[in-house]
Amino acid sequence: MLKMTIAELEAFYDEHFPLRDSFRFRIETVGERAMRLRLFYSDLHLRPGGTISGPTLMTLADTAIYSLLLAHLGPVALAVTTNLNINFLRKPAPTDVIAQARLLKLGARLAVGDVTMFSEGDEEPVAHATVTYSIPPVKTA
Amino acid sequence: MLKMTIAELEAFYDEHFPLRDSFRFRIETVGERAMRLRLFYSDLHLRPGGTISGPTLMTLADTAIYSLLLAHLGPVALAVTTNLNINFLRKPAPTDVIAQARLLKLGARLAVGDVTMFSEGDEEPVAHATVTYSIPPVKTA
Amino acid sequence: MLKMTIAELEAFYDEHFPLRDSFRFRIETVGERAMRLRLFYSDLHLRPGGTISGPTLMTLADTAIYSLLLAHLGPVALAVTTNLNINFLRKPAPTDVIAQARLLKLGARLAVGDVTMFSEGDEEPVAHATVTYSIPPVKTA
C-alpha cells in the first residue's frame, strides 16, 4: 500500500527542500500508517538554557506527518497543514530526537496524525503533537 | 502505584456526579498510565443524522483523562481541565464508544494525556483528543 | 451577505434540535463574520464546586460557530466539526455565559472561527475556543 520507499522520500526532500541543512533528519522506519524519524542534534536547534527549541519540535512533528502522507499518497500530492496542536511535556536533552508518527485518518479531503517525540534513549516523551493536512482534490484529465 | 481501584473510582463518581444518568460509562481496565472506558450508547447522545454528538465525545475524552488522574493521584486532588483539543475523524456508529486513554505526562503542576475513541467493534478511530489538567498545589499542614 | 436572520436560526434549531431544553441559548446579535450568543444559566450545567462544566462551554463554542456558519451558508449545508481546541481560563460564575464568535476563514472546504466566552457582567474571559468545520461539497444538479 505504500507508494514511496525511504530512499524515494529522501530523494524527494533533497530535491524540493535543498536548504534543509539546518534541519537534518533521517526516516528510520516506515510502515502501514506509522513512521519513525530521527532529528539529528545540532547547535542550531538550541534555545537559551541549552534545550531544543519549541519551533524545532513543531517542525519535526509537521515533517513527520508530511512524510507519512507522502509515503501513502506519493509525491504528486501537495498537501498543506491546516492545524497543528502541540503539547510540550519535558525539557528535551541535548541529543537526537526520535519522532514516532501515526496516521489516525487518511480521508479524501483531510488527513490527521499524531506524533510522540522522545529524546534518544529516554522513555518519557518530550512532546506530543496532532497535525491535520488538507489534501487537494485529485485532478482528472 | 495506582491509588484507586475501578470500584473506588465508580463509587467516587456515584457520590460526586449523581446526575450522570445522561452519561453512563464504565471503566473497563486501568493500569499504569493507561485506561479503557466504555460509554454506553443512549439516544441522548445523538445529533441530527443519527450520529453521536461532538459534545458527547468531548465529555468522554475529558472524563477518561480525569479518571486516569484520579487513579494516579487519589480522590483528594481537584484537578481542573485547562486545555482540550479534539479531532473528529469519522462519523461514529450508533453503538457504544470505547475510549483508550494514555497519560503522557504527570507533573507536579500539569498532567497531559491523550484519548483515542472507537465505535465498538471498529478498528478505525472516530476521534482523538489531547487533554491538559492543572494540578493544584499540595497543601502542607 | 447573511442568509438567515436570528428568527430563522431560532426556528431551525427548534425544528432540528428539539431536545435542547437542557441547553437553552439565545442568539443576541449576528453580523458579518461575527455573532453573540447567550447561554442561559441552568443547574444542569453545573459540576461539583458550583461552576459551569467544561462540556457545557465546549458545546457553547461549537454551537456558536455552527450558528455563524448557518447564518452565512444557509440551512442547507451540513457542516461537521473536524477540530475543536479550547482553553479554560477562569472558573465561570453561576450565571449566563456570553459567547462572542468570529469567523476567521470561510473557505470552500473548511471554515474556522474562534469564540471568546465571558460570565455575564465580567470583562475577563472564562474560556476561548477555536473550531474548524468541514463544509460538504455543493451538489450540482
Place this chain on the structure above:
Amino acid sequence: MLKMTIAELEAFYDEHFPLRDSFRFRIETVGERAMRLRLFYSDLHLRPGGTISGPTLMTLADTAIYSLLLAHLGPVALAVTTNLNINFLRKPAPTDVIAQARLLKLGARLAVGDVTMFSEGDEEPVAHATVTYSIPPVKTA
C-alpha cells in the same frame, strides 16, 4: 503596568537570542495585554511554492506571546511554552507578516494568549494561534 519598553525588549532579544538573524522581527506596538509584531520577509522563510513556511508562522506566534509576557512580567521570568495550537487559514503572500497578539489570561501559574497573523496590507488573516505558557514559581529570599 508594563515592565519593559519596546527598546528593553529589543535589547533582551539581542542579548539572549543572538542567532536570530534568520528570524528578524520588530515589535511595533505594545500596550496593556496587546502587542503588534512585524516579521520581516526573508527568503529563508519560504517553502516550496513560494509561500512562508508553517514553522515560520508557529515561531512568530510563539515569539509574540513570549514578548507579551516579558512586557508584563519583566525579564526575570523564564516562562516555557506548554501548548501551541495553530490554524493555517490562507497562503501567505511573499511579504512581511503582521502578528496581533492578545493576552487572554495572566495567572500565577499559566498565561494564555492568541495571535492573529496577516500578510502586510491584507485584511484576511493567514493564521491564528493560541499559546499557553507555564510561569515558574516566584522564588522568595
